Amino acid sequence: MQEVANDVINQLGVPPLSREQNQAYTVQLDLFEGPLDLLIHLIRQQEIDIYDISLAQITDQYLGYLEMMKDLSIEVAGDFLVMATTLIHIKSQMLLPAEPDSEIGQEIEEFRQELVKQLLEHEKFKQAAQMLYERETVELSVWPRGDNEFEEEEKELISATVFDLVTAFHQMVENYKEKIVLEIEGEVVTVQEKMEEIRRLLSLQGALLFSFFFERGLSRLHLVVTFIALLELTKLHEIKLVQKDLFEDIQIQSCLKMN
Amino acid sequence: MSENELTNPILAMLFVATDPVTLAELQEVYPETPREELRGIVDRATAYFNSLQMAVEIRQIGGGYRMSTRPEYHEDIRTYLQTKPSAKLSLAALETLAVIAYKQPVTIPEIMEIRGVNSGSTIRTLLEKRLIETRGRRKVVGRPIMYGTTKNFEIHFGLNNLSELPTLEELEEVLSPAVD
Numbered sequence: 001m002q003e004v005a006n007d008v009i010n011q012l013g014v015p016p017l018s019r020e021q022n023q024a025y026t027v028q029l030d031l032f033e034g035p036l037d038l039l040i041h042l043i044r045q046q047e048i049d050i051y052d053i054s055l056a057q058i059t060d061q062y063l064g065y066l067e068m069m070k071d072l073s074i075e076v077a078g079d080f081l082v083m084a085t086t087l088i089h090i091k092s093q094m095l096l097p098a099e100p101d102s103e104i105g106q107e108i109e110e111f112r113q114e115l116v117k118q119l120l121e122h123e124k125f126k127q128a129a130q131m132l133y134e135r136e137t138v139e140l141s142v143w144p145r146g147d148n149e150f151e152e153e154e155k156e157l158i159s160a161t162v163f164d165l166v167t168a169f170h171q172m173v174e175n176y177k178e179k180i181v182l183e184i185e186g187e188v189v190t191v192q193e194k195m196e197e198i199r200r201l202l203s204l205q206g207a208l209l210f211s212f213f214f215e216r217g218l219s220r221l222h223l224v225v226t227f228i229a230l231l232e233l234t235k236l237h238e239i240k241l242v243q244k245d246l247f248e249d250i251q252i253q254s255c256l257k258m259n
Numbered sequence: 260m261s262e263n264e265l266t267n268p269i270l271a272m273l274f275v276a277t278d279p280v281t282l283a284e285l286q287e288v289y290p291e292t293p294r295e296e297l298r299g300i301v302d303r304a305t306a307y308f309n310s311l312q313m314a315v316e317i318r319q320i321g322g323g324y325r326m327s328t329r330p331e332y333h334e335d336i337r338t339y340l341q342t343k344p345s346a347k348l349s350l351a352a353l354e355t356l357a358v359i360a361y362k363q364p365v366t367i368p369e370i371m372e373i374r375g376v377n378s379g380s381t382i383r384t385l386l387e388k389r390l391i392e393t394r395g396r397r398k399v400v401g402r403p404i405m406y407g408t409t410k411n412f413e414i415h416f417g418l419n420n421l422s423e424l425p426t427l428e429e430l431e432e433v434l435s436p437a438v439d
Contacts, residue, residue: 033350033351033354033374033376034374034375034376035375035376036374036375036376037375077376078377079375079376079377083375118373118375120431121373122373122374122375124427124430124431125354125357125358125361125373125374126354127430127431128354128357128358128360128361128424128427128430129350129353129354129356129357130353131357131424131425131430132348132353132356132357132360132416133347133348133350133353135416135417135418136347136348136353136415136416137347138330138417139414139415139416139417140333140344140345140347141330141333141344142327142328142329142330142333142417143327143328143336144277144325144326144327145274145275145276145277145326145327236393236404237386237387237392237393238392238393255386255389255392
């Protein structure tokens with residue numbers, strides 16, 4: 001196995017490392033972010049066309065690589081193992097004596113074509129990522145007006161956690177209890193409606209205070225629904241909850257103010 | 260108003276603006292001038308300004324016009340600002356972003372199919388950086404959230420609009436003549 005390891009290390013242009021240096025080597029391995037990345041790397045090494053890949057050969061190399069990662073005590077991500085089991089499954093089918101007219105041969109060929117398609121698609125997006133990288137590099141060396149002030153302003157905020165939100169909610173409910181409210185008829189309000197309302201208010205004002213929602217003498221149902229709506233919007237990343245300081249009122253900001 | 264009278268005020272506005280200035284915004288300032296005429300004036304003002312070859316140029320970005328320094332001076336500016344080059348996006352983030360840019364609106368399972376990797380945490384980073392946004396939910400089982408790119412994405416990558424991205428077919432052509 002060490003042979004394979006050295007081979008791959010040479011291919012990567014990285015000198016063999018001692019144990020202590022393994023850390024640096026791990027970073028190199030991050031190049032293969034997923035199983036498709038690794039497969040493409042293996043294919044490139046052999047300088048063959050993606051269309052011409054041999055399943056048997058690629059499976060051996062792929063497994064060899066995972067084995068090597070294990071030898072180097074590198075944790076192999078789940079995605080790599082899923083691909084490994086698929087490849088092993090297909091290879092085991094290939095090893096079985098094929099019955100005439102069996103569907104297995106066809107199945108294997110279908111799998112191969114599907115894999116080729118997936119690899120080609122993956123390559124295209126790799127190329128697109130490269131293109132974005134180049135564009136980003138240019139853009140990061142360009143300064144528009146007023147950029148610097150913006151960054152400083154952002155830093156002063158700390159993000160509020162769900163715990164802060166729940167604490168704030170409890171406080172609002174406590175405050176609410178002390179008020180005497182005459183409630184005559186029950187009203188029905190859905191989380192969806194509340195979310196819409198919050199979206200609308202945010203589009204008008206950009207940012208709202210958490211207390212704003214709970215100081216308007218609303219019913220208990222309204223309070224709960226509003227709270228859930230805020231959680232849901234946070235989950236959808238439509239809003240962001242920030243605090244200027246600990247125990248300050250939580251500010252609700254829209255994340256969709258791009259236009 | 261004649262064109263010469265508008266050139267300088269428009270350039271002044273571009274100087275003051277912190278976000279790209281759109282034609283719609285200029286239209287609000289000059290409601291009398293037809294939109295197309297206004298476009299011509301800004302384009303010519305931009306061409307004129309850029310022809311001076313100064314340290315600052317005007318570019319069309321994120322659907323508007325924006326003044327920014329030319330890239331040549333980035334080292335000097337960084338030294339002056341005492342900042343390091345900003346952190347670039349990771350390879351994973353760029354790949355995920357590429358999938359979203361070309362396939363939007365797109366869901367996490369669809370992204371995963373193309374990348375072969377779980378992209379959940381990357382999505383989070385991209386949302387935090389406001390490069391992508393949610394676009395409602397796909398009406399399939401599980402109602403997964405759909406994602407698309409933002410105006411900030413266009414600005415971050417120096418695009419005036421999404422159609423400026425090379426098509427996937429064009430990217431494929433770069434790939435095909437690989438083996439000799």
